[in-house]
Amino acid sequence: MGIIKQMPDFLANQIAAGEVVERPASVVKELVENAIDAESTQIIVELIEAGIQQIKVTDNGKGIIAEDLPMAFMAHATSKIYETTDLFNINSLGFRGEALASIGSVSKVRVESMTEDDDSRHFIEIEGSKIIEEGLTQAKIGTTVEVNSLFYNTPARLKHLKTIKTELSHSLKFIQKIALAYPNIRFKLTHNGQEIFASHGNDNLQQVIASVYQPALARDLIPIQSESDDFSINGFISKPTLTRTSKQYIHWIINGRSVKSYMLDEVLIKAYGRQLMIGRYPIAIIRIQLDPRLVDVNVHPTKQTVRLSKEDELSELITQAVHRTLDVVNPIPSLEESDLPNVNRNNTNYDPVQFNFTQKTPSTNNEPNRGQDTEPEAKLTDYKEQLQNALNNNGSNRSSSIGEPTEVNYQRSEPTNETIQTTDFDPSTTNKQPVEESKRYSLDFYSLRYVGQIHGTYLIAENETGFYLIDQHAAQERIRYEDLMNEEVDVSIQQQLLMPIIINFTTSEMEIISELEEQFEKLGLYLELMGPTSYKLESYPDWLYYEEVEGLVTDLVELLNKQPDLTVQELKERSIIMQSCRGAIKANHYLDDKQAIALIHGLDGLEDPYHCPHGRPVFVEFDQNTLEKLFKRIQDTHEKGVFR
Structure with missing residues (x-):
């Protein structure tokens, strides 16, 4: 049988x-x-x-x-x-x-x-x-x-x-x-x-976005629309300055079906290009209409994964639509007050972290002055005066009790002997090698001669052995990170506010945030329920900047929701990484010579000046040998002999 x-x-x-x-x-x-x-x-x-x-x-x-x-x-x-x-x-x-x-x-x-x-x-x-x-x-x-x-x-x-x-x-x-x-x-x-x-059901997508997230966020989004013979797209995307730490705020809706698509995510992120900070993602709600014969929804039991025909055509349509939309809002960032340094106006030594010079003692031997390779000390003094004048009208990032900027003496601490392990947002990609590498290979940043800047993003510097491309965002991010990590953080020292900071959350975030209050208190962030979708802060810890508090809390909610078991030290480091990234120079910020040189000199003496806190390189070296090979001035040996 x-x-x-x-x-x-x-x-x-x-x-x-x-x-x-x-x-x-x-x-x-x-x-x-x-x-x-x-x-x-x-x-x-x-x-x-x-x-x-x-x-x-x-x-x-x-x-x-x-x-x-x-x-x-x-x-x-x-x-x-x-x-x-x-x-x-x-x-x-x-x-x-x-x-x-x-x-x-x-x-x-x-x-x-x-x-x-x-x-x-x-x-x-x-x-x-x-x-x-x-x-x-x-x-x-x-x-x-x-x-x-x-x-x-x-x-x-x-x-x-x-x-x-x-x-x-x-x-x-x-x-x-x-x-x-x-x-x-x-x-x-x-x-x-x-x-x-x-939701209201009145066919107003922006109102639904306001219900799902917040009205203020919905108002900041910009409409996107385009069509071709096979595709029609419409919806909303965020400006490059309005971002999140994960892709979960990117929504793709194909013929009325909410789907996940790694390919479409990458197309969107690539369309934003260098306007996005590293580790940040746009907010997008994009609806795509197409002939049902061009999409296969019978791929997975949940029907959230689809296969698309004519992917290249759709990718090009999305890319062009994003470019047109962002061009209208002129997203190229400029150097704003929040990006400028805190200046101690009574101090004559200027902190390189904040684009200021700290003058070095000239060498007594035949070694050239390390302030600049080719310019005299008088020129350096003139640079300092010009830079001071340029920054005198800009306020500090710290806040007084009524939420207004106040002047703070912000000096870099001396590097400690402790090993600092840089941690990415994803623990599986944690970089644990930078410190060892910095011990093997030491670069004298004061011996570098600044050459110029390209694309408003990378600095070029040279010495007798070659030249270096330096990522200005990664460089200042590393400087800020080590400054903050070297500070002793006492969460009990609070900046009291006359007007509380109101932080709005989505409905789904409100469902989980009550479980995170204990973790926030360990960082000195005492959240109090304000309304059905908001919390308030009557004070904030002194180690934070006032204008970065709201963004940091929002990012930490996402982080703690994914990893609720982080220790206090891990939370401190993650929050410092977020803060150092958010406050660092962005791409397309054009620096003058004084600011660029000061930024390069600011890398001197760091525990690990070669990697940003996420483990990515701060600079790339091109030595003389590499250059000669690239220009075929050095040829490889062939079987029939050596050709030079």
């Missing part, structure tokens, strides 16, 4: 549920997408205990006729596709016919529905893939699906669910993403009877 047998439907459905229904948010996704396919204009999602106890989705769509209700819970039963060719022309969010069958196999489900042509509203109850009861109920056009006791018959899957807040955040993120894809639909999400998200 053969050993191969066909599985019963209830068992096959439970296996399929392992792919379709991972957590409550998976159920919310499938039910909401069905409601959208039913042409609903209002969808209400009600959760109890993050959906583990109950998920209820109510819509005002076309409804399901009574005879189709039992069929809807059969495996591979669907109203979306009927033939093989339909797979290549999918215009709906759902099409596989697995969702309701899978949900019905791992929960207790009740569905009520009524169409415009029905005289009454019908219901059906399913438990473990079996029909328990059918009948009539109160008339109301549309559909309501109530899912109770999720995973009641699969305890192993129930055991692996996360905390209530984590599971709720997954559902919230999905509702926010789908609201961005369908601004013409009014969405409402409640948890244990309390509304936590709502």
